[in-house]
Structures are given as C-alpha cells and as structure tokens.
Amino acid sequence: MLDRVITISREFGSGGRELGMKLSEKLEIPFYDKELISLTAQETNMSVTEFLNYYESIPVTEQSLEPPLYTSFSPLYEIPISDQVFLAQSRVIKSLAEKGPCIIVGRCADRVLEDSINLFIYAGIEHRIERIISLNKDLDPQLVENKIRETDRKRKDYYQYYTGCEWGKAQNYHLCLDSGLAGVEGCYQAVLSYLGHCI
Amino acid sequence: MLDRVITISREFGSGGRELGMKLSEKLEIPFYDKELISLTAQETNMSVTEFLNYYESIPVTEQSLEPPLYTSFSPLYEIPISDQVFLAQSRVIKSLAEKGPCIIVGRCADRVLEDSINLFIYAGIEHRIERIISLNKDLDPQLVENKIRETDRKRKDYYQYYTGCEWGKAQNYHLCLDSGLAGVEGCYQAVLSYLGHCI
Structure with missing residues (x-):
C-alpha cells in the first residue's frame, strides 16, 4: 500500500496530466493539477482573476532577483506577489500531503515536499x-509548437527560480519517462512496476 | 520481439551492470560491458596494456580541446590517441549493433547509435x-565514496567531451531510473514494462 505522495513534473504536451489521472484512479488516491489554482487563490485571499496574473510566474522587479526562502515572511507585502503566491501554493501542497497519499502535477511539488516519489x-x-x-x-x-516551446521555457525558469535546481536533470527525480517511445500507457505501466518495489 | 539495441548509462555503483545482465538474460540477447575493452583493443592493434592507458579518457593536449568528429580520420596519427580509441570503440559498437539487438553498458553508446533505446x-x-x-x-x-565521486566526474567529462551532450539530462534517454528507491529489481521490472510498449 503506497503511503507517499507522487509528484509529476512534465514537459508540455507529454501526457503528465493523463499519467497522473490514470495513477490516481488505479491507486485510489486524490489527484491535483489545475485544482491547485482555486485552492491557492483561497489561501491568498485574492480573487481568482487577480490571482491568475501572478500564478506560476516569477517576479520581474530588480529587488527580487534572489530566490525567496520557503518559510513564511511577515508582513507579506515585503515580498513580490508572485513569491507570495508560490509560498501560499507550497502551504497548500504541504497541507494536502499531510492528509495522505495523492498525486500532484507540477508546481515544484517535488522540491516543496521532502518525502515524495518524483516522476518526470x-x-x-x-x-x-x-x-x-x-x-x-x-x-x-x-x-x-510555439506554445510547447514557450510553456517549457516558463516551466524551466520557474523551477530554477523557486528551487535552485535544474528542471529535467534525471537525478532530481526517481523515474523519468519518455512518452514519445512507449506512449503514456507504457509510462504508466513502468511507473506501476517501479512503485511495486518502492520501500 | 525487441529489435533494437538497449544502451545503459550509469552512475558508478548504481547497478547498471547488474541491470544489463538481467535484461540480457531475460531478452536472450548479448551483453557488452567490459567485454568492449578487448574488442576495441583488437580494433586499434594496440596491446591491452598500452590500450588501457587511453581507454575512457579524454585528451589533455591543448590542440584537442574541440570534440572530434565521429567519422574516421586518415591518417590516424593526426588525432590524439584517446580520440582514436574512442573512434575505434564507436566502430566496434556500431558493428555489434548491426548484428542484432544487444545490451551495451556505457561508452557513450546512446549517442554513437542512432536508433537505440537508452536507459540511465x-x-x-x-x-x-x-x-x-x-x-x-x-x-x-x-x-x-571517493571512488564514486571520481568515477562519476570522469564519466560526465568523457560523455560531455565526446558527445557534446549533458550526462544525466533526462531528455537524452528514454527511461531514467533511481535504483536507490526501488532497487535494481524495481528498475528491471519498470524497464520490462516500458519495453513491452515500445513501438
């Protein structure tokens, strides 16, 4: 019986959401992808419209070139809103993980959590x-193709900015899978086999 | 029925050789790891003792900072001996691949071959x-620990020098597996599941 959170990082269009939904159904655990938007908006006390201006972006102001700490700041207005959104999202992710095993797609969840099983x-x-x-x-x-390249670049920059780690470096994950060769189904079967041997 | 070569790149001590031997036995295809040393020594017409001075090393002379081409040079004495050894090894790898599916561990085989299934x-x-x-x-x-760090550094430099690619970047491989979490057995089972869906 799996007792850990599974995080899925993904290149745009590679099937990360589909893989997560299949795993969620098979393992009978909750699945969070776009669901995190409304949960995090609630956490920040912003309207969803305002919130989306800052969601999954990095600050562009000069004073915020250094990555923020993961801990909370007070008062919040001292740090850029994008950073506040990231911190709120991290609190939501940790809170979900405390409730039990689940699947979380994106959002640097692999670095926010300390004991997750991380897929790419x-x-x-x-x-x-x-x-x-x-x-x-x-x-x-x-x-x-333009959308893929733009989204991947944003995801790479976002991951690098908030975690200090390299997006797509194999050693940052437990299992990395090319869905181009084996399809999402082949990746899904490989993940199930791997999970069956996790301690 | 698998009709392609499987290459295995590996961090030192992670079980790449063990994984390769298990796959070789299961798939009933040949396995090449240290076996490539004597095969490549024959190709270079060097004694094994002389050959080992240049094996899996990169040139240190100033004139050879640029990666060599993969094609053969003539006359051979115009390029550093380490590069000649790499080229000879690449010819051996291509020749083995032409004979049919097999498992090749290390030696940048994932970049030397064009249609292999690449594991890390x-x-x-x-x-x-x-x-x-x-x-x-x-x-x-x-x-x-010292041996691990030294060997990984050499493998990374060697791969970077001869392929121009980043060792351990997920997108350079089809499947990347952390044997620390699921053991070599868990990785082996995941690879078999993945291969079962390869086109």
Missing part, C-alpha cells in the same frame, strides 16, 4: 505536437 | 556506498 515525463517535440493535435484536431501545428 | 540508472550516494559495500564487505566507506 517528457517526449520529443514532434511526438508532443502529434499528441496535442490528436486531442484537438483544429489546432495549427506551428502554433502548437 | 543512478542513485543517491549513500545508497551506492551501501550497495558496493554489500558486495565487497572489506571496503572502506570513505574510499568507496
């Missing part, structure tokens, strides 16, 4: 374009 | 010290 899923860009278009046939391949 | 296995240093000492109970833990 990725694929060559041609596989990701193909996968996204198979799910949304009206999309333009060039626009999809 | 690693573990926290404390797990690797424990694993090595469980296999050789007389060893001193501090000396083991």
Whole structure:
C-alpha cells in the first residue's frame, strides 16, 4: 500500500496530466493539477482573476532577483506577489500531503515536499505536437509548437527560480519517462512496476 | 520481439551492470560491458596494456580541446590517441549493433547509435556506498565514496567531451531510473514494462 505522495513534473504536451489521472484512479488516491489554482487563490485571499496574473510566474522587479526562502515572511507585502503566491501554493501542497497519499502535477511539488516519489515525463517535440493535435484536431501545428516551446521555457525558469535546481536533470527525480517511445500507457505501466518495489 | 539495441548509462555503483545482465538474460540477447575493452583493443592493434592507458579518457593536449568528429580520420596519427580509441570503440559498437539487438553498458553508446533505446540508472550516494559495500564487505566507506565521486566526474567529462551532450539530462534517454528507491529489481521490472510498449 503506497503511503507517499507522487509528484509529476512534465514537459508540455507529454501526457503528465493523463499519467497522473490514470495513477490516481488505479491507486485510489486524490489527484491535483489545475485544482491547485482555486485552492491557492483561497489561501491568498485574492480573487481568482487577480490571482491568475501572478500564478506560476516569477517576479520581474530588480529587488527580487534572489530566490525567496520557503518559510513564511511577515508582513507579506515585503515580498513580490508572485513569491507570495508560490509560498501560499507550497502551504497548500504541504497541507494536502499531510492528509495522505495523492498525486500532484507540477508546481515544484517535488522540491516543496521532502518525502515524495518524483516522476518526470517528457517526449520529443514532434511526438508532443502529434499528441496535442490528436486531442484537438483544429489546432495549427506551428502554433502548437510555439506554445510547447514557450510553456517549457516558463516551466524551466520557474523551477530554477523557486528551487535552485535544474528542471529535467534525471537525478532530481526517481523515474523519468519518455512518452514519445512507449506512449503514456507504457509510462504508466513502468511507473506501476517501479512503485511495486518502492520501500 | 525487441529489435533494437538497449544502451545503459550509469552512475558508478548504481547497478547498471547488474541491470544489463538481467535484461540480457531475460531478452536472450548479448551483453557488452567490459567485454568492449578487448574488442576495441583488437580494433586499434594496440596491446591491452598500452590500450588501457587511453581507454575512457579524454585528451589533455591543448590542440584537442574541440570534440572530434565521429567519422574516421586518415591518417590516424593526426588525432590524439584517446580520440582514436574512442573512434575505434564507436566502430566496434556500431558493428555489434548491426548484428542484432544487444545490451551495451556505457561508452557513450546512446549517442554513437542512432536508433537505440537508452536507459540511465543512478542513485543517491549513500545508497551506492551501501550497495558496493554489500558486495565487497572489506571496503572502506570513505574510499568507496571517493571512488564514486571520481568515477562519476570522469564519466560526465568523457560523455560531455565526446558527445557534446549533458550526462544525466533526462531528455537524452528514454527511461531514467533511481535504483536507490526501488532497487535494481524495481528498475528491471519498470524497464520490462516500458519495453513491452515500445513501438
């Protein structure tokens, strides 16, 4: 019986959300991806509209080039709002983890939590374009590719800024899987086999 | 039926050789690790003693700071001996791959070959010290740790020099596995599940 949180970091379009939902169903544990937006908005006492301006972004002001500490500051107005949002999100993630095993997608959860099992899923860009278009046939391949590159760059910068670690470096995760070769189903089966041997 | 070569890159002491041998036995395909030393020595027409001075090292002379091309040079004496050894080893690897599916450990085989399935296995240093000492109970833990750090540094430099790629970056491999959490057996089972879905 799994007693730990599973975090999933993912390149855009590689199937991280799909993998997380399959694991959640199989292991019968909660799944959090976009659900974290409303939970964190509540934590910050902002409206969701205001909140989304700062969500998953990094500060751009000169005085905030150094990564913030993970601990809470007081008063909160002394640190950039993006950092406050990250801290609030980290509190939400820790609070969810305290309730028991669950799946958390993105949000640097692999570094926020200390004892999670951390997965990273990725694929060559041609596989990701193909996968996204198979799910949304009206999309333009060039626009999809632009969106993939932009989102990956933002995720990489965000992870680097808030954790000081390198996004996609294998040793930061327990299992890294290319969904381009084996599909999300192959990754899912590999994760289940691996989890079956976790202490 | 698997019709491709499997390459295994590995942090020292993480169980790459053990994983390769298990896969070789299960899939009934040849396994090459240290076996490549004598095969490559034959290819270079050097004695094994002379050959080992240059094996898995990078040139230190000033004129060879640029990575060499993968193609053959003529005459060979124009390039550093370490580079000649790497080129000879690459020819041996390609020749083995042409004969059919096999397992190749290390030697930048993941970049030398174009259509291999590439694995990377690693573990926290404390797990690797424990694993090595469980296999050789007389060893001193501090000396083991020193050996691990030195060997990993050499492997990283060697990979970077000859491939121009980053050793341990997840996207360079199809599957990356931490043997510290699930053991070599857990990694082995995960690889089998993943391979079962490869196209």
